[in-house]
Amino acid sequence: MKLLLNIKKEKEDLGKQVNNLINILPNTTYVKQFLIVLLFSVSCLNLKAQSLDTNKKYTVGGITVKGNTSFGEQTIINFSGLRKGQEINIPGEEIGSAIKKLWGTKLFNNIEVYVTNIEKNVAYLQIQLADLPQLNELKINGVKKSKQQTIIDENKLKKGTKVTENLITNTKNFLTRKYKKDGFLNTKVHINTIDVKDSIETARVNMVLNIDRGDKVKIKKIVFDGNNAISDKKLRKAMKSTKQINRLRFLKRSKFIDSAYQADLGHVVNKLKENGYRDARIVSDSIIYNEDGTISLDIDVTEGTLYKFGDINFIGNTVYTDKQLHNLLRIKKGDTYNGVLLQERIADNSKPDANDLTNLYQNNGYLFSNIRQVEVSADSSVIDMEIRITEGKPAYFNSVSVVGNDKTNDHVIYRALRTRPGMLYSKERVVRTVRELGQLGFFDAQEIAPNFNNPNPVAGTIDMEYSVKETGSSQIELQGGYGGGGFIGTLGLSFNNFSMKDIFKKDAYKPIPMGDGQRLALRLQASRFYQTYSFQFSEPWLGGKKPVSFSTSISHTKQFLFDFQNRRADKSRSFNITGITFGLAKRLTVPDEYFTFSNALSYQRYDLNNYNTGLFTFGDGYSNNLSFTTGLSRDNTSFDPIFPTAGSKFSVTAKFSFPYSLINGVDYEALSDERKLNENIRDNVASSASDQADARARISEIDQERYKWLEFYKINFKGEWYNQIAKNLVLRPLVEFGFLGAYDNNRGIIPFERFFVGGDGLGQYSLDGRQAVQLRGYPNQSLSSQDGGTIYNKYSLELRYPITLKASAKIYGLAFLEAGGSYNSFRDFNPFNVKRSAGLGVRIFMPAFGLLGIDFGHGFDPIGTTGPKNGWETHFIIGQQF
Template identity: 75%
Template sequence: MGKQVNNLVNTLPVKTYLKYCTAILFFVLSFGTQAQELEYSNGKKYILGDISVSGNTSFSEQTIITYSGLRKGKEMTIPGEDISNAIKKLWNSKLFNDIEVYITKIEGDVAYLQIRLSDLPQLNELKINGVKKGKKESIIKEAKLNKGVKVTENLITTTKNFLTRKYKKDGFINTKVHINTIEVKDSIETARVNMVLNIDKGEKVKIKNIVFNGNEVLNDKKLRKAMKNTKKINRLRILKRSKFIDSAYQADLGHLIDKYKENGYRDARIISDSVIINNDKTISLKIDVNEGELYTFGDITFIGNTVYTNEQLSRLLRIRKGDTYNGIELQKRIADNSKPDAFDITNQYQNNGYLFSSINPVEVSADNNVIDIEIRISEGKPAYFNSVSVVGNDKTNDHVVYREIRTRPGQLYSKANVVRTVRELGQLGFFDAQEISPNFINPNPNEGTIDMEYAVKETGSSQIELQGGYGGGGFIGTLGLSFNNFSIKDIFKKDAYKPIPMGDGQKLALRLQASRFYQTYSFSFSEPWLGGKRPVQFSTSLSHTKQFLYNPSTRNADKSRSFNITGITFGLAKRLSVPDDYFTLSQAVSFQRYDLNNYNTGLFTFGDGYSNNLSYTIGLSRNNTSVDPIYPTAGSSFGVTAKLSIPYSLFNGVDYDQLSEDYDDALVRRANATSTADREYIEANKQITEIDQERYKWLEFYKINFKGDWYTQLAKDLVLRPSVEFGFLGAYNNARGVIPFERFFVGGDGLGNYSLDGRESIQLRGYPNQSLSNQDGGTIYNKFSLELRYPVTLKASAKIYALGFLEGGASYDNFRDYNPFNIKRSAGLGIRIFMPAFGLLGIDFGHGFDPLPGETVKHGWETHFIIGQQF
């Protein structure tokens, strides 16, 4: 019997084990009163008679006897293993409490037993105090405290320990957890309890100091810097917290060792570390290190390489004999797991078909602190794609996805092509860029084949803009629809409207904006693969705007005086293969017709007449930003465009030098007139209008724009985006002058609303819209921007990121005034929210450090709302 009990020590919780011993004791005592003459050490065989059950339980007698494994008529030794096994089985069922077994009587060689027990109580209600409402569900799930669970001492103990450890890992090292249970007494026979869970997390503990002992090579400052997420209190630090997080601390202890390894001390280790609780409710960390000795690289040899020579691999490794030993850098040069497109030996093999290759550095000697390395390479067979498939594209048609895939069946495996495919699928905007997963299926090293599957998760690709507001003297209403995965071939198929024809990757947008003073209508369509064979994008757009003049006497729109613009554009953009296939060459032809009907303002020098703008635009751009187009983390995007009109002055026979002289003469006569009713004034004004009408009948200009963005991931999610912009509007014929259209207006949110004269609104936050250019706009501008971004969430339902920015820019009237360093500066904070149904929304709070033109005091704070535009 003692042996049986000892075997249970390792299988039962302590408190349960004590109860088990108590049950055995009851059994022995009971047995002793019935049969004192038995020898307990040897036991005696009996035939088991009836078994009865007593106690507070909802289970039937037969069920409990079955659980115990005892049965009537069985021959068994008392005391013996049968009784102890029966008690153990009942304990292990986790259904019962206070299990006791008695001998009720003995008749000859027949023994009668009674099992006395009670049911474990079930959890009825759970109340959690000390945490936010939104956290309670996760506690219930993680601690398995669902209603109906059996409440045992073990459950209470493990729940306390789990929650204490959980919050200590989050920095609440003074967490205290108290659990109370209250028995529920009612007419229901099942034993039940209510549980009250009190959690006192206390305050997160801050780190007052980090002390190192034993370090001579690396000073305290360098070691503290190596601890990326464990920092002591510094009120000047913004991005890193000084609160103690145990999991981050443990990881940073590893970073300390890595820091030593990077400096050649491969044997460095942490002897001990301790947490000291200070009287001011802070803690100090004490870390004892053993630095070891400095090591250098010795001979580095390659074994097993046949595809690449030793010299080629050495150039990739970029480590020479005599260099300070750096095990971390050695591993990165062989396989940098932090960068899928890293310049390392593993990628060199994998980008050329050797998927099944393995490369392992082995230290073969460390004599005199000089480490000789053998890099052992198993190249394996070149791998070929056996099949390539896509799953998850329920709405997007297969051909739209497959034409972006860079891996084909029968093609030699290339990791670079897999990475590029993931990027191209993310750039489409139809799938959640964070969820695209390339999966290797059925890799067969012996045959050298692999099946490739790209798993995608579709997101909403259509957007609606519906808004109203008060501005410009009246109500402004806007309705916009943008379908970014449209299928025009299905437009007449009734079954395709779910709710619109989708799946071919085309883009269609409709927009209507109206108020008392203007109406704007626009339509655009683009096909990214014209003809379906090559990535040649065709686009077209049509727009019409009608603007009415404001009547100051009636404070209403004078609809007899209007300015109308009608425009149409056709464009082609082709993806290039040289210098690389991130380049795109775009071309477009556009025509705008400007009609003025008694529309006299300071914006134009004539109030009646028309102007025609026929232009050709050519642009070269390169975009290799990382997977997510909403939140790029790496790469760059730049573009340069030239917009050119026909040089009409070369062949239209107009003497613009004489025309300019006549214009200047008319200005002088008009200025010398005694009044606006004077005949001289009227005639001079008429001549000025006629000359302007002649000069601007067909607009003549050239316009150059450049913009470049670069993205650098400073930490895991923190992204820095520098940006540079430049624009210049010029004239072929100086006598004809620079046109009053197509100019640059700097300042504000960069949203042009309706632009009557083809102007470009240049964002510069911290100042009112278009406030940093003169009334006619500038012919030159430059802008510099530095933006720091951090994501709140990048889920498909809503991508949210916060940002901080520094900006500077200005516009100029001519090159004589141009000074790229004489700019208006600003800084601020903002947030962006991208929802598939509504596009990009955001708000910025910018502070202008310089005065507006004509003012002497800095502008100060300005709020900007962003709709449907990404910066």
């Protein structure tokens, strides 16, 4: 911005003087350049003194506009605020204001105001300027196309934007800072503009943005100075994300990230304070660039004096005694001073359910309580503390409401709430309510928010509002594949927020009756050789008053024998399974509210019609399975059921049949002896063919008698834990065990209900009630004997990391270590004789399709007792989470 006041002739003479000086003096000397500017300024002052009277008012006689601009002359004059006939000082505020207004439009460049002529007290002005060029095309080099739009948006580089020096400078500085924060310390940004010359009068430029991020810089060494009591190694360990090069470390890399580094400096100070050095601080830190392209960090600290806790007194507490508070604080006189630990014991903000003083009060109604620690003395390196407590009045919930539920009926939500109007406030109950709403599966667990409205410390009341966001709760399964001897098509519909009472209401179909929290599932699977139909229904609150869940399921499966001669299904030979199950489950209050007690009565009938495959020892006949299942489970995982980050799940179930052998009068010992005798005849090569046939027939008759009504008991245990070991990094250990037994050893263990270990854990055409146990890294059901195991155990360690947890799709990656085994009897059982595996996988949960995933597992052991290790296996996961 500049103001030139001149008469044309004098301006030309001054220009000649300046040009002559430039030609005489070399332009490489800064002093000589300064002399040029100084001479120019003095000449301007002389010119002004000779031509203008600074104390005199001039009348604007006329204004003209000159320069490369697409705006009309009158428009520019209006922008300037100057007008013909206006009295002004030259120089003066009016012209300075005009230039500022023109600059303020952000439309022009090189704005100058000239006095072209003076006649007595009349001055004629000329505004000379040029339009700022518009951005025509932008080309970005050095970054992926997927990242370019973000750069355009962040720096406002859209087509038509006015290109100024300020825009170019800000863009360069922004991108340099951005990439340096991400660890690219050698980032270089160059911006070139090229004028567009065409028939369009508007000034336009093309911009080329070259970004050279270079490689992320690795940290070769982290050195601390000034620390005497705490070693460099311990201080480096306190830095969570900033690590020096270590080839043995895999989870955290040694690349420098400035934002993480700044946070880690705070962790270093906290580490010193945790060890009694209350006055510890970072004196300075510097980055040293090494010749090999790495950097070293030199951090200068001061530890200060080692302090210990002195007397800790509670002030203002009436609800709890000093002894009760000291027991929870767990800090004694003489302990090394630890300000970080003290703050956590008073209020641990990292854990909503932490065992601290604040939650002690807040879980018992004292919402308006306030607790703070004050140092009252720090003599002789001993700090005396006062913990001052303002208890306030107990708070009660005045009103409790839920907003955001467009599909789910209010009563389904309100029965899940653990906070009710009139109840004493409890932070623990608020956290539990958020968990319960997330476990319903009807809302996005990441979006559930408790809002505290209208807190009234005087009246002791609070209004509670839970904000929820509906998510898809119904799923469709439509797939096709090749297996079991032919093409298999599957159609499954699962409605997880169904409303049975509205099934006959035409207006409720949007597209189906929804909102009552019931679950309805229909599934059809068919091929040339295999058909299955199933129906399931569950009501989580039977009667609507208590958390008693009722469920029922009906299924029918038919398998046709494969004819190897014509390679078709022989529909005259079939194996059918028809089953029905009724179940009740009740949420308990003792030992705590996370326990559920469940019971189920089920019946399956197995019909074999000339179905001789070796799966059973009889090809014609039937078996009945009437069994009762009881179980106790505990689930306090939080908050998202798809991606839990804390808590645990335990379940113990026992399934057993009636002991028919006690009342049916059959001598199973004699049958067992007779069966062994016929087995010897069947397997003896010296036996005649007719004798062997008779033996096989008799074995079939005996087994038909043994398995007419299945007699067994079955125990299952499963436990899993979720621990957030770092931000967004969750560790899930798991343990499983199963055992199948018989009441009467002479009757033997049934060929049904057995354990088949290995693979993806999905039951593949499991017609005999078998339990498929997942163990990745091995083929499906390959780690059990042909008839299945009667005992199994499994251990798993899984590390999970979320990629996105949005309602539309939740995606997380995982790494796992697994081990397990299958055994035929307790004589063979060895919990350490297991098959081991490791691998990686990914899970995708979409509301419309359920859980999908893929795992790549590497088996470290042979499938049998000898041979090479199994190696890599790929597993596809559909509708299952483990």
